[in-house]
Amino acid sequence: MVYQNVINLLKNRLNSTIYDIGDLLPPEKELAELYNVSRNTLRKALKVLEDEGMIERRHGSGTYLRNKHFQASVTHLDSFTEIAKNEGKTPTSQILKFELQSASDEIANGLQIKPGEQVYYAKRLRFIDDIAMQVEETWMSAGRFPDLTIGHMKKSKFAYIENECGVKILGCYESIRPILPSKEVAKLLHISALDPIIRMQTQAVDEQSIPIDYSILYTNMFEFQVKYFLPRK
Numbered sequence: 206m207v208y209q210n211v212i213n214l215l216k217n218r219l220n221s222t223i224y225d226i227g228d229l230l231p232p233e234k235e236l237a238e239l240y241n242v243s244r245n246t247l248r249k250a251l252k253v254l255e256d257e258g259m260i261e262r263r264h265g266s267g268t269y270l271r272n273k274h275f276q277a278s279v280t281h282l283d284s285f286t287e288i289a290k291n292e293g294k295t296p297t298s299q300i301l302k303f304e305l306q307s308a309s310d311e312i313a314n315g316l317q318i319k320p321g322e323q324v325y326y327a328k329r330l331r332f333i334d335d336i337a338m339q340v341e342e343t344w345m346s347a348g349r350f351p352d353l354t355i356g357h358m359k360k361s362k363f364a365y366i367e368n369e370c371g372v373k374i375l376g377c378y379e380s381i382r383p384i385l386p387s388k389e390v391a392k393l394l395h396i397s398a399l400d401p402i403i404r405m406q407t408q409a410v411d412e413q414s415i416p417i418d419y420s421i422l423y424t425n426m427f428e429f430q431v432k433y434f435l436p437r438k
Contacts, residue, residue, distance in 0.1 A: 209397055211240050211250040213427045219259065220273050220430055230260065230268040282377055284363040285341075288431065289333045297335070301393075302328040303355045305347060312344045315408055315419030323347040327358045330393055337394050338429040343420040366409075366417060373412050380406040386423060394425040402426060 215236075218224070230236070237247040251268065254260045261271040289296035306312075306326045313320040324344045331339040343362065345353060350370060357365040366372050384404045391398040405422040 208242070208246045208249040208253075210400075211242055211246060212253050213396070213400055214240055215250060215254060216259070216427045219254075219270055224270050226270055226273060228270045230270065232267070282374070284361050285331055285339065286361040287363070294333045295335075297332045298359050299330040299332070300327065300355050300358055301330055301340075302326065303358060306344070308344070312419055316344060316346050316416045318346055318348070325350065325353050327355075329358060333429070336428055338425055340390050340393050340423040341420060342422075343418055345418045362418070363409075372417060374417060375410050375412050375414065377407050377409040390423045394423070394428075396425060396427065400427070 219230075224230075231239075233244055233247055233251070237244050240247065251260065251262065255262055258272050259270070260268050262268045283291065286296045304326055306324050307321045308316065308318055308324045310320050312324060313322065316324065318324075323346075325347050327341075327343045327345075329341045329343070330337060331341060343358075347353075350366075353365070357369075363374060367374060382404055383401045386394065386396065386398055386400070386402045388398055390402070391400070394402070396402070403422075403424040403426050405424065407418075407420045407422065409417040409420075411417055
């Protein structure tokens with residue numbers, strides 16, 4: 206749908222540093238010309254943003270930015286749960302799958318175990334304030350974390366690793382690239398299969414640099430935006 210593309214373009218623009226909360230948006234005619242759509246299509250897109258609480262339309266005055274979608278600044282390694290809570294938001298997780306698997310060559314390499322060893326596989330849909338933000342696939346060694354449960358994965362994986370298992374997380378390797386989502390991921394994140402998303406491959410390691418988990422994250426960049434500050438030393 207054309208207006209869905211306009212919604213995503215507007216979200217990117219309004220979530221950027223161009224606008225501050227309370228700013229007046231350009232007139233409808235100007236926005237329609239900017240995105241090369243009809244006034245009717247633009248109004249449908251603005252109505253969605255109004256229903257979501259992102260903008261406020263004041264009769265005779267114009268349209269104002271009321272709220273920005275989730276944004277956070279990160280200065281060190283935080284979990285999804287910690288990032289959300291640090292911003293005063295409520296994180297939740299829906300477990301889509303949780304099972305034991307035999308490690309493939311790729312997973313074995315990521316966890317530095319032997320192919321065929323038992324691993325826990327968890328697939329989660331992550332929400333912030335009930336908005337779908339991220340699909341996460343995680344593999345963890347069943348030998349190292351034998352008591353991992355669905356209950357742990359519904360909360361914070363990092364909290365389980367550090368607080369219950371006593372494993373110190375030294376850091377995390379991350380590899381990021383933009384991709385087009387599969388039909389399944391697009392449906393879960395409520396976006397079009399033509400909308401780009403961020404694919405992040407991660408590998409958390411302990412103080413001996415031994416992998417703790419191996420994960421692949423698919424993030425809705427129209428809703429979940431994180432700004433990183435990485436110190437030089």
